[in-house]
Amino acid sequence: MELKIKHIFFLLILSLLLSVNEGCGQTSYIKGNVSSAGEPVIGALVIIESLNQSQLTDTLGNFAFQQLNHGTYKIKVQAIDYQNYERTVTLKTGDNKKLDIQLDAFKSELNEVVVTGTMKEVSRTSSPIPVEVYTPNYFKKNPTPSLFESLQIVNGVQPQLNCNVCNTGDIHINGMEGPYTMITIDGMPIVSSLSTVYGLSGIPNSMVQRIEVVKGPASTLYGSEAVGGLINIITKDPSTSPRGTVDVFATSQQELNADVSIRSNAGKHTSLLGINYFNFKNKLDVNNDHFTDVTLQDRISVFNKWNFKRKNNRLASVAGRYIYEDRWGGELNYENKFRGTDSVYGESIYTKRYELIGVYQLPVKEKITFQFSLNSHHQNSVYGVMPFIAQQYIGFAQFLYDKKLSARHDLLIGLPFRYIYYDDNTPGTSSADIAEPVNAPQKTFLPGIFVQEEFAINTKLKSLAGLRYDYNSIHGSIFTPRISFKYDLSKTNIIRLSGGNGYRTVNLFTEDHAALTGSREVIISHELKPEKSYNANLNYQKFINTKKGFIGLDLSLFYTYFTNKIIGDFLTDPDKIIYDNLNGYAISKGITLNTDFSFSFPLKIIAGITLMDVYSVQKDSIGVNRRVQQLHAPKISGTFAVTYKINQLGIVIDYTGRVTGPMELPVQTNDYRPSVSPWFSIQNIQITKKINKQFEVYGGVKNLLNYLPKYSLLRSEDPFDKRVNDSVSNPNGYTFDTSYNYAPVQGIRGFAGIRWILQ
Numbered sequence: 001m002e003l004k005i006k007h008i009f010f011l012l013i014l015s016l017l018l019s020v021n022e023g024c025g026q027t028s029y030i031k032g033n034v035s036s037a038g039e040p041v042i043g044a045l046v047i048i049e050s051l052n053q054s055q056l057t058d059t060l061g062n063f064a065f066q067q068l069n070h071g072t073y074k075i076k077v078q079a080i081d082y083q084n085y086e087r088t089v090t091l092k093t094g095d096n097k098k099l100d101i102q103l104d105a106f107k108s109e110l111n112e113v114v115v116t117g118t119m120k121e122v123s124r125t126s127s128p129i130p131v132e133v134y135t136p137n138y139f140k141k142n143p144t145p146s147l148f149e150s151l152q153i154v155n156g157v158q159p160q161l162n163c164n165v166c167n168t169g170d171i172h173i174n175g176m177e178g179p180y181t182m183i184t185i186d187g188m189p190i191v192s193s194l195s196t197v198y199g200l201s202g203i204p205n206s207m208v209q210r211i212e213v214v215k216g217p218a219s220t221l222y223g224s225e226a227v228g229g230l231i232n233i234i235t236k237d238p239s240t241s242p243r244g245t246v247d248v249f250a251t252s253q254q255e256l257n258a259d260v261s262i263r264s265n266a267g268k269h270t271s272l273l274g275i276n277y278f279n280f281k282n283k284l285d286v287n288n289d290h291f292t293d294v295t296l297q298d299r300i301s302v303f304n305k306w307n308f309k310r311k312n313n314r315l316a317s318v319a320g321r322y323i324y325e326d327r328w329g330g331e332l333n334y335e336n337k338f339r340g341t342d343s344v345y346g347e348s349i350y351t352k353r354y355e356l357i358g359v360y361q362l363p364v365k366e367k368i369t370f371q372f373s374l375n376s377h378h379q380n381s382v383y384g385v386m387p388f389i390a391q392q393y394i395g396f397a398q399f400l401y402d403k404k405l406s407a408r409h410d411l412l413i414g415l416p417f418r419y420i421y422y423d424d425n426t427p428g429t430s431s432a433d434i435a436e437p438v439n440a441p442q443k444t445f446l447p448g449i450f451v452q453e454e455f456a457i458n459t460k461l462k463s464l465a466g467l468r469y470d471y472n473s474i475h476g477s478i479f480t481p482r483i484s485f486k487y488d489l490s491k492t493n494i495i496r497l498s499g500g501n502g503y504r505t506v507n508l509f510t511e512d513h514a515a516l517t518g519s520r521e522v523i524i525s526h527e528l529k530p531e532k533s534y535n536a537n538l539n540y541q542k543f544i545n546t547k548k549g550f551i552g553l554d555l556s557l558f559y560t561y562f563t564n565k566i567i568g569d570f571l572t573d574p575d576k577i578i579y580d581n582l583n584g585y586a587i588s589k590g591i592t593l594n595t596d597f598s599f600s601f602p603l604k605i606i607a608g609i610t611l612m613d614v615y616s617v618q619k620d621s622i623g624v625n626r627r628v629q630q631l632h633a634p635k636i637s638g639t640f641a642v643t644y645k646i647n648q649l650g651i652v653i654d655y656t657g658r659v660t661g662p663m664e665l666p667v668q669t670n671d672y673r674p675s676v677s678p679w680f681s682i683q684n685i686q687i688t689k690k691i692n693k694q695f696e697v698y699g700g701v702k703n704l705l706n707y708l709p710k711y712s713l714l715r716s717e718d719p720f721d722k723r724v725n726d727s728v729s730n731p732n733g734y735t736f737d738t739s740y741n742y743a744p745v746q747g748i749r750g751f752a753g754i755r756w757i758l759q
Helices: 002-026 147-153 194-198
Strands: 028-036 045-048 053-056 062-068 071-078 085-091 097-102 132-134 157-161 169-173 181-185 188-191 208-215 229-235 244-251 256-266 269-280 296-307 316-330 346-361 367-383 386-404 409-424 442-456 461-472 476-490 493-504 521-524 531-546 549-563 566-569 576-581 584-599 603-619 625-629 636-646 651-660 680-690 695-702 749-758
Touching: 028 045, 028 071, 028 085, 053 062, 085 097, 147 157, 147 169, 147 636, 147 651, 169 181, 169 229, 188 346, 188 367, 188 386
Parallel strands: 028 097, 181 229, 521 576
Antiparallel strands: 028 062, 045 053, 045 071, 071 085, 132 208, 157 169, 181 188, 208 229, 244 256, 244 749, 256 269, 269 296, 296 316, 316 346, 346 367, 367 386, 386 409, 409 442, 442 461, 461 476, 476 493, 493 531, 531 549, 549 584, 566 576, 584 603, 603 625, 603 636, 636 651, 651 680, 680 695, 695 749
């Protein structure tokens, strides 16, 4: 009996030991390595949500989760500069897993490969120059017929309408007027001077691969005109474009926009043909002033780009674009037969534009590239009874020599040449002979040279220094230096400091639409001297990985000081615009913050805010300094784009908008209209339904809050000022004025569209 009890006890002990051993055998581990393009990804966040556990990869990209029970686990990996990764792993009893995780480069609107800051392809986090990147996917959140309107959801960038009748405008960066913003296509100065007023609306989104924005000095690489900032439109690459795309949408106000692109092959070479058509013929008058609220337009743009296959992957491409636009705004009973007469007021503009751009890498051992562009801009316009006929030709050529001197030194040398021919029917292109003036078109030659060196001082600190010399055939020698520093506090904390100067000549009749309307006389007090500016920009970038997603912060402080700034005085005399060099100085300063939130659940938020103060200081007649705020420069503004995906239904919801604070406005003496605009917000919502991989439909509402400005035109009942001196009907002596504007006169409207992509 005793032996039997001992035997049973022994068996119990043995069973317990076996059960403990079996229990220990049930625990497993998941180990792995995270890499990208053969390099370990250091500091990647690896998450097992069900266990509420996370780890950062080590210096070799390794991670390990120990003591795991059998079951199914979802592994998530997040890392700066890379797309999020998810994988489901099932562990059986006693099982172990070793994972090899390859991350793809992160593609977002705020972090991409950029070329604008340095003329070289680098990741945005590696660039010494702060560059913002926006892709067509970002602009699809609020579809518009042109680049000009698309930029309204970019923080710190303000598309400003300058005329309530013909709806022409320009693009302000950090409060500075459109002429201080240089707009390039593939890095070449295609859009400038005359076309800054009328060419922007003709750039269709269908030709855009991405848009890069530099806020602050960019003069060393792109010329003295890039004083306030630079917008570089990178066109699509035919070799990577879909075989065909169609994007068509219409609004409830009868706007119609169609984008079509077709890719074709000719042997090893590829071509991309893009056609954009926009039509709006609906005479709207919501504010009952008997004038069109929105200019009527009929526009077509044709774009064709060729990429040529060459040995050693050397570059060779050429692209051409043609645009024709017929637009008019005015009294509701206006017809073309009244064009240029004083019977019925209208502003009618015919625009024809041709562009050719190309790049060719020389077949030599060193990396030498030749870039060129040609454009022709013809405008036939009438503002009431005042005709404005103008033509402009711009030729541009540039050699770039890119040399890597060592592992730490990069050298870039450029030899640019630019020729500008401009002619119109105004005194701006007349000879100085007052008695017998003759036509004297402006012909400007701008040869130059620039040198830029990028130097990695150590693994954390990088410098970029550049110097540019241009010779302006009218104004002589121009020097534009700049220097920038980039310091990595860590992989996720970056500081950039940039400084430089700019130099700008002015063509009033192409840059200031108010000088063309005929409602005011243009007075030039003295011979205008070129403007000079001194710029500084401090930028801080931070990336945060959390268990719930990714956060990107981009903060910038900017400061620009102007001398010889050319000011248009709208206030001294309501019948005149008086231009002169500023007897003092002007300042643009402020702070801008961009944020990017990408969550592990299907929500993404991009939001930004800009605080700025733009003003001039000039001595008055008694020698006292007087401060004047810049017109159309709100002290506070912000943008947002919220995207939520319902993956099970294939639905995407986009909510976008812009909030604009008070800004100074041009008013007349004793004007009943406020001299400062109110707060306002334009908001939009869109729902997109993906039918399959190739087809989707979308629709929504623009100007969801139905915001409309309370005031716009002054004396719309007498646009030719025929009764301006009638003291009974016009006791304050008001004159017809189209320049008072701070928001589009276009209320709430629905829209619907389709997109089809053939890969």
